[in-house]
Amino acid sequence: MRKNRSTTRRVTAAAVAVTAALLLAACGNDGDSSHEGGHGSSSSSPSPSASAAADAHNAQDVSFAQGMIPHHRQALEMAKLATGRASSDQVKDLAARIEKAQDPEIKTMSGWLTSWGEEVPAGSMPGMDHSGGHSGMPGMMSDKDMAGLEKASGKDFDSMFLTMMIEHHEGAVDMAGTEKKSGRYDPATAMADDIITAQTAEITEMNKLLGKN
Structure with a gap:
């Protein structure tokens, strides 16, 4: 058992x-x-997703770059006129700073568009008339505006330049605000933020030079 x-x-x-x-x-x-x-x-998964995140852009990013390039180009044309026409050293200094800031941004945005397979706006665009293809772009001067600035000199030029550039900057700030709100590409939204900060400060400076502040 x-x-x-x-x-x-x-x-x-x-x-x-x-x-x-x-x-x-x-x-x-x-x-x-x-x-x-x-x-x-x-x-x-991290590698492709990280790569996709780094390269991600949307239609607003493309629109921002394609619009801001000619917008910046016109600002450069206005700034270059100041060298031989402005009477104020402060206006000349401001114009030089605008050139120094915006020319590299044009190159950067052109690089983005190329890498995305999108069209880079063609060459120089003097005086984009509001009846043309950029009529919806805020702050752009007409051919008549640009012709008037080219003919001015001395204090008249200073006053006209500052008045026009304030409007031009306000348009750029508006465009950059749209990019910050709706853009997806991080470098583009970062540039938009820089444009808002720098050009808002320059608007204040120009208003002071005009005796408005």
Whole structure:
């Protein structure tokens, strides 16, 4: 009787041990399987997703670059006129700073458009008339405005330049605000933020030079 009980206990213990081993093996396999799956997805997904995030842009980013390039070009044309026509050293200094800031931004935005496979606005665009293709762009001067600035000199030029450039800057700030709100490409929204900060400060400076502040 004792012998039978002892045998039964050994058989039961063995069965429990086998069952436990099988359960452990199953858990181990499941763990390996889920770990491999998780590792596989985590190692392969960050790279494309990070790349996509870095390169992501939308229609607003394209519109911002394609609009701001000719907008900046006109500001440069106005600024270059100040060299030989302005009477105020402060106006000449402001014009030089505008050139220094906006020329590199044109190059940067042109690079973005090229990398996106989008059209870069063509060459120089003197005096974009409001009846032309950029009529919806805020702050752009007409051909008549630009012709008048070219004919002015001395204090008349200073006053005309500052008045026109304030309007021009206000248009750029408006365009940059739209980009900050709706753009997706981080470098473009960062540039928009820089434009708002720099040109808002210059608007204040120009108003002071005109005696408005």
